[in-house]
Amino acid sequence: MSIKKDKKKIVFESEKDMPTMPMSLGSMLWNKTGSWRNIRPEIKLEDCIQCGICWKFCPDMSVEIENEWPVINYDYCKGCGICAEECPVKCIAMVEERR
Amino acid sequence: MKKEKKMTLTLPIEEHIGAGNLACQGCGANLALRYVLKALGQRTILCIPACCWAVIDGGFPHSCADVPIYHCAFETAASTATGVKAGLDMIGDKETTVMAWAGDGGTFDIGLQALSGAAERNDDIIYACYDNEAYMNTGIQRSSATPSGAWTTTTPVKFPKDQPKKDIDAIMAAHNIPYLATASTSYPEDLFKKAKKAKEIRGTKFLHIYAPCPTGWKSRPEDTVKLGRMVVQNGIFPLYEVEGGEKYTQTIKVKDKKPIDDYLKLQGRFRHLKPEGIAMLQDEVDRRYARLLKKFENK
Ligand SMILES: Cc1ncc(C[n+]2csc(CCOP(=O)(O)OP(=O)(O)O)c2C)c(N)n1
Ligand code: SF4
Ligand code: SF4
Ligand SMILES: [Mg+2]
Numbered sequence: 001m002s003i004k005k006d007k008k009k010i011v012f013e014s015e016k017d018m019p020t021m022p023m024s025l026g027s028m029l030w031n032k033t034g035s036w037r038n039i040r041p042e043i044k045l046e047d048c049i050q051c052g053i054c055w056k057f058c059p060d061m062s063v064e065i066e067n068e069w070p071v072i073n074y075d076y077c078k079g080c081g082i083c084a085e086e087c088p089v090k091c092i093a094m095v096e097e098r099r
Numbered sequence: 100m101k102k103e104k105k106m107t108l109t110l111p112i113e114e115h116i117g118a119g120n121l122a123c124q125g126c127g128a129n130l131a132l133r134y135v136l137k138a139l140g141q142r143t144i145l146c147i148p149a150c151c152w153a154v155i156d157g158g159f160p161h162s163c164a165d166v167p168i169y170h171c172a173f174e175t176a177a178s179t180a181t182g183v184k185a186g187l188d189m190i191g192d193k194e195t196t197v198m199a200w201a202g203d204g205g206t207f208d209i210g211l212q213a214l215s216g217a218a219e220r221n222d223d224i225i226y227a228c229y230d231n232e233a234y235m236n237t238g239i240q241r242s243s244a245t246p247s248g249a250w251t252t253t254t255p256v257k258f259p260k261d262q263p264k265k266d267i268d269a270i271m272a273a274h275n276i277p278y279l280a281t282a283s284t285s286y287p288e289d290l291f292k293k294a295k296k297a298k299e300i301r302g303t304k305f306l307h308i309y310a311p312c313p314t315g316w317k318s319r320p321e322d323t324v325k326l327g328r329m330v331v332q333n334g335i336f337p338l339y340e341v342e343g344g345e346k347y348t349q350t351i352k353v354k355d356k357k358p359i360d361d362y363l364k365l366q367g368r369f370r371h372l373k374p375e376g377i378a379m380l381q382d383e384v385d386r387r388y389a390r391l392l393k394k395f396e397n398k
Contacts, residue, residue, distance in 0.1 A: 010160050024162035028119035031157070036124065052107045056287060057324050059129040061118045068106045076118035080125035080313075081321030094321075 033060065037079030039094040041072055047091035054083035054092060109288050111137050120163035122155040125320025127310035127327065129155060130284040131229040132164075132200065135306070138294035139225075141166055143196045144187075146180040148210060149173040150202035151236045151312075152229070174209040176201040177217040180224040196298055198225040203244035204234040207265050214305075218274040221302045225294075228267070228305075231312035239315045246335075248380050250368040251315075259371070263383055268307055268341070275344030277302040282338060283309040285327025289338060289350055296340075309336045317367025329362040334388035339395065347394040359384055 009030035012018050019025070043054070054070050055063040062077035063070050072083075084092040115136035122129040128151055136143065145168045147153050153170055156162050171179040176199035184197040201210055206228035214226055233251050234240040241251040243265040254260040271279050278300045282290040290308065297304035311327055313320040330336040331351055338351040359381050363369040372380070 012160075019160070022159055024157075024168070025160040026162075027117050027165075028121070028157040028161050028163040029117060030161070031119035031121075033119055050104050050106045052109065055106070055108070056110060057130070059122065059126050059133070059323070060120070061114050061116070061133070065106050065108075065112070068104065070106070073118065078124040080323070081319075082125055082324055085321040086324050 032075050033078050034073075034075045037074075037077060037097050039079050039081065040074065040097045041077065041079070041081070041083050041092050042095055043070055043072065044091045044093070045069060047089055049089055051088060053086050053088060057082050057086050110134065110291055113137065113140075115141060115143075115165050117163045117165070120155050120157060122151070123312075123314045123320070125311075125313045125323040126151075126155070127284045127312060127323050128152060128202075128229045128231060130287070130323070131227075131290075131308045131310045134284065134287045134290045135198075135200075135227060135294045135308075136164075136166065138291045139196050139198065139298055142194055143198060144169065144183055146171050146176055146183060146197070146199045148176040148179075148199075148201050148205045149236065150205050151231070152200060152202070154236060173205055175213055176205055176210050177213040177222075177224070177226055180226065181217050181220070181222040184222060184224050196225065197223075198227055200227050200229070202235070203228060203230040203232060204242040206230075207243045207267050211270075214271075215274065218271065218276050218303045218305070221276065223301050223303070225297050225304045225306065227294075227308060229308045229310040231310050231315060232264070233312075233315050235312050235315045246380070247383065248369060248372055248376055250317075250371060256371040259376075266387075268305075271305045271307075272341045272344050274303070276305060278304040278340065278342055279307075279344075280305075280338075280340040280350075281307045281309070281336065283327045283331050283336060284311070285324045286331065286338060286351055293340060293350070315368070317370075318365055322365050326362065326365060329357070329365075333357040333359045333362055333384070335359060335362065335384050337388065337391055339391070346396060347391075348397050349395045356388065 006026045007029040010026045062073045084094045143166045180199040240253045247263045280293040311323045334356045339349045
């Protein structure tokens with residue numbers, strides 16, 4: 001993705017550090033939404049047909065594509081279960097999150 | 100791995116909104132903007148009034164999007180977009196797309212006069228409404244986009260909403276704008292095509308995007324995509340486009356229209372409905388759908 005912005009959380013020490021115009025300076029990638037998850041998707045790649053449907057319907061851009069295979073980014077996956085529900089060959093299982 | 104196949108991608112791989120955003124689990128509004136920005140590309144300016152998306156984006160000084168967002172007052176999405184477009188014109192920028200991105204409350208209710216003004220002037224903007232059928236950001240109050248029978252905090256079970264959903268698409272078509280389309284987040288390729296088309300047309304373009312909200316509808320987050328598909332197949336939210344206010348084309352054909360029961364069952368907001376109530380809703384859907392079918396030129 002072409003995000004120009006930093007991954008770090010930006011904190012202003014004082015008012016003087018603030019920009020004169022209220023514009024965004026950083027992305028939201030510091031916010032690891034993976035901690036919201038109660039259940040986690042696990043892909044059984046042996047059964048995957050590489051249809052791209054999990055990638056297409058993930059609302060949180062958390063199904064990434066690596067070497068033509070879907071890979072879940074657990075830093076951000078919120079555990080909504082859409083990928084598992086929509087997978088046409090049902091090779092994604094939602095399992096209880098263990099922390 | 101066993102097979103050396105390529106992953107099938109029906110949409111461009113570039114993302115313009117990123118992870119870490121504040122949308123609820125399974126949020127349809129998140130999907131909606133993800134797909135639309137894939138079509139419009141990075142050279143886009145968004146004008147977002149008060150709504151869930153004003154929050155999803157992230158708190159100052161952070162934003163999950165890689166396009167500029169102008170956060171504006173609740174009722175001003177269309178007029179703000181008009182102003183941004185006029186500013187770009189003055190500096191000779193003809194390439195940047197300006198899109199107002201508002202919820203149903205900001206579109207059907209409080210933002211309607213600004214939208215009507217922009218459409219009447221035929222200002223060169225895209226106005227997109229992601230429709231989650233209530234004021235979700237402030238805690239699920241009814242809007243004029245809420246369907247009849249639905250529970251919200253201001254239409255409790257004892258006093259359900261008895262007015263049908265406002266027909267915003269007919270209102271916008273009556274402005275004779277060059278392009279208008281309905282879309283659903285469960286038909287992303289169709290939505291993508293419509294957003295691309297809107298980008299190429301000059302004048303006011305209106306996109307009405309059905310965006311399920313698990314939090315407000317009391318539905319399971321994993322059912323978001325299923326609901327977006329059912330609502331098209333049962334005729335509650337038909338997918339079509341209208342060119343020049345008169346040429347109606349159905350983009351997703353419905354072969355045999357399903358009853359609305361299964362769709363209602365998946366959502367807590369309809370749980371209190373009795374069979375008579377469901378029959379009344381079904382009747383309302385059938386009449387609306389029949390009226391619309393007559394307008395489609397591609398039968
Ligand atoms: C003039 C004004 N009135 C009320 C509000 C409070 N408010 C903020 S967002 C919102 C509801 C937005 O609903 P909708 O447009 O449907 O977007 P959603 O939150 O559902 O995405 C309200 C009432 C406001 N910000 N400004
Ligand atoms: S569970 Fe939801 S957020 Fe997580 S990868 Fe699947 S679709 Fe994305
Ligand atoms: S309240 Fe609904 S629309 Fe708003 S972020 Fe949550 S799921 Fe999305
Ligand atoms: Mg809303």
